[in-house]
Amino acid sequence: MAETPGRLAGRVAVVTGAGQGLGRAFAHRLAQEGARVAVADRNAEAARTVAGEIGVAALAVPVDVADEASVASMVDTVAGAFGGIDILVNNAAVFSTLEMRPFEEIGVPEWDLVMAVNVRGPFLCSRAATPLMRRAGHGRIVNISSAAVLLGRPRYLHYVTSKAAVIGMTRSLATELGPDGITVNAVLPGSTETEVPRATVTAEQAARIVDRQAVKRRQVPADLVGVVAFLAGPDSDFMTGQCVNVDGGAAFL
C-alpha cells in the first residue's frame, strides 16, 4: 500500500532559531509531516548540524532575525531553493542566554537586544515572508510567545515584555492577513527542558514550576511539536489570532 503523504506535504516551512532547543524540535516535526524546512539561525554551524540531522528535506540558512537585510537574504535563499514559503515559525529569541535579575538592574543595551531579536525579529520575518504567502493565497505564521506572560514571572522583565508584544503582534497581524488566507497564531510554552542547560532554572525552581502545574512533570519539546504542526497545517484553517497555552495547566487562559 502506498504511504499516506504527511499533512504538510508540498509545504515549505521556515523555522527561525532552529539551531537548537525548541526550534530544532519544531523543524524535525514539520519535516516529519512532509514539509521542506529551512533551518534558520544566527548560529550557522548549529543550523547546518540540524539540517544534516533532518536530511534532504532541510536547508540551513544563516540569519540574524533582528537585521532587515539578513532577513531579506534568508527569505530570498529559501524562495530560491524551495520556490516559496508557506509556513513561518517565529521561534528565534534571546532566551537561554538570559540571566535573571531585578528589573532595575537590566541595562538599556540588554533591553534593546531582547526587543530587537524577540519583537523586531518576528516583525521582519513576517513582513519578508508574507509577499510569498500572499502570492500563493495561503500561509501560516506561528509565533512562539511564552506562558511566562500569563504568570507575570519576575526578574526578566525585558523577556516577558517582549513575549507579551508577540501576543499583540499575533492578533493585529491575524486581522491584517486573514483576507489573504494567512493565519497567525501564538503558542505559549511553559518552562520547557531542552538539551540546552539554562542558568535561569535551578533544580529548586524546576520543582516549584512542576508544583504549580496540573500535570506533575517537567515539560519537554515533544509536548509542543504537535501543537505547532497543527497550527502549521490544514486542521487549523479557521483558527487565527489565537494564543495556545501549553504549560501543563499552570495558567488558565
Ligand SMILES: NC(=O)c1ccc[n+]([C@@H]2O[C@H](COP(=O)([O-])OP(=O)(O)OC[C@H]3O[C@@H](n4cnc5c(N)ncnc54)[C@H](O)[C@@H]3O)[C@@H](O)[C@H]2O)c1
Ligand atoms: N524553553 C523554554 O522553557 C521556553 C518557554 C517559553 C517560551 N520559549 C520560547 O521558545 C523559543 C525557543 O526557546 P529555546 O528554549 O529553544 O531557546 P534557545 O535559547 O535554546 O534557542 C534560541 C535559538 O535562537 C537563535 N537565535 C538567537 N538570536 C537570534 C537571532 N538574532 N537571529 C537568529 N537566530 C537567533 C539561537 O542561536 C538559538 O539557536 C524562544 O522564542 C523562547 O522564548 C521557551
